[in-house]
Amino acid sequence: MHIDIDQPREIAVENLKKSIPKELWDTNEQFIAQLKHKIKNHQLVSNSMIELLTNGHFNHQAVKNIHLEYRHAIVQIFTDALLMAQYQARQLEPRLPAGIKMIARFLLTLNVLDEFGFQPGTSTINYYQGNPAYAHYPLFEKVLNELNISIAERENYKPSQIAVEVRRYLEKSYDTYIAVVALLAVAEQQVILYSPPLRQATKSVGLNVEHGYYYVHGVSSDHTALAADDDHEDDLWFTLIQACTPDIYPSLEDMCMHYCDLWNRFWLYQYEANSHLKR
Incomplete structure (x- = not known):
């Protein structure tokens, strides 16, 4: 029996x-x-x-500050949250038939593979392509290297209260499948909104953004990058459509909008804290 494997996203969504x-x-x-x-x-x-x-409004020091804040708020824990979503998909059972959780996990895996440094296609030995050097978190650390942020600065950095709140809000969702998936979808929207501006701010202080972290963040239609955050966001919403029920609509909406509020406060704080550090 022939089973189509050439359109994994589309097949997974249809199965959902x-x-x-x-x-x-x-x-x-x-x-x-x-x-x-x-x-x-x-x-x-x-x-x-x-x-x-x-x-490119901000100078080198401000860009450093913003990256350290962003690192704490989301970069360090993004794959943690994705893996918790994978694990907590078990909560789909027994409400849904046995094995149904694997469809959601299959779709979420496309995001995980991207984050971990795998790339589409097969190698010369007909195997997966990828390298952990292309994982997104290490790529972000390389941006910090290029910004001349030392290991000691990273380890001793005291994040702002709002950066702590943004991080904790996502971390507190880890026990609930629907919650962590919903907040990840909002986080992807935030990434789509702010990665291109962060790329330009980083470029404006002399870094090459034609490769590395900023090359793999943004939307799939951007021909200047190899990014698919819009696809990943859509996939998270699809898994949420499978999982949610009308009785949780109000609490789910409140949670997502509160996370947006936190992110908005995060970015307002970045302006307030760095407004004097102009180029």
Whole structure:
């Protein structure tokens, strides 16, 4: 029997749709569409830091400060959260039939592979392609190297209260599958919004952003990067559509919007703390 393996994302999404009753899928999909609309109209999307970073407003010290804050808030724990989502997919059972959790895990794995340094295609020996040197977290550490941030500075850095709050809010979701998946989807939206501006801010202080961390962050339609954060965000929303039920809509919306509020405060603080450090 031939089984198609050439379109893993599309196949996984179709299987997700078949894993719950069509009426529930349609209801959940409508709710998620409304939630995504609210997120895209949140103040986070129009925060003045987007323009300031894009225009290279900040000097080298400010860019260093912002990267250390961003490292604490999300970079260090992003793959932790993804792996917790993988693990907590077990909560789909017994509400859904045995084995259904593997469809969500399959789809989430595409994000995990990207984060860990695997790349699409097969090698000359017909095996997976990849190298842990291309994992996103180490690539971010290389940006810190190029910004001349020492290991001691990283280890001794005291993050702001809002950076601590952003991190803790995601970490506190680890025990609940639906919560960690939803917050990861919001985090991906934040990455999509702020990675291009951060790339420009970093470029403006003399770093080469044609490779490394900023080359693999952004959207799949950006021909100047090898990024797929929009695909990863969509995949997280799809897994959430499979998992949620109408009784949790209000709490799920409150949680996502609060995380947006925290991220907006995070970026407002970055301006306040670094406004005097202009180029």
